[in-house]
């Protein structure tokens with residue numbers, strides 16, 4: 243399973259880059275818009291901070307614009323995944339990029355008919371936005387399970403990256419549902435390793451150890 247941080251914040255990226263197993267950084271236009279640097283400067287900086295894939299999203303309004311942006315962005319880091327919106331123009335652009343062996347992710351995927359088109363387009367990833375799905379009383383976990391089964395039925399190698407994750411339990415649910423990858427905020431990533439039982443156990447070990455070495 244691949245695990246990504248969904249952020250463009252330098253401090254957050256520097257901290258998590260110490261985790262050797264992280265697969266990279268995902269971004270989107272809203273995440274980039276929170277930063278002071280230009281898009282290109284920011285993505286290149288992330289590429290220097292992390293040893294892994296850097297995901298960036300095209301903002302063009304038609305296939306041609308998306309394609310040219312994607313080609314340019316591919317040169318910004320050594321391992322770039324291009325995020326393309328799931329719509330007609332995006333499908334056209336993705337076709338051209340896949341031919342050039344560029345890794346493409348269809349973003350904002352919410353229906354199984356979109357999943358079928360993604361499989362036909364032979365893209366590397368799709369990203370269903372689980373938290374946003376759940377906000378509309380639709381079942382994000384179930385959608386990932388069904389999308390996985392569609393890919394299996396079609397013998398597709400397209401991977402599913404669960405996005406818009408709001409809690410560690412959602413990560414667990416998505417792994418059970420068959421997600422190949424997950425991306426989460428710094429806040430959710432930090433909550434993943436926290437447990438009051440771990441803290442209590444560690445406090446007890448420390449206390450016992452101090453007593454032991456003092457009485458030796």
Ligand SMILES: O=C[C@H](O)COP(=O)(O)O
Nearest residue numbers: 248269270374405406407
């Ligand atoms: O780019 C994908 C993000 O995971 C979206 O997350 P969000 O719903 O918290 O904006």
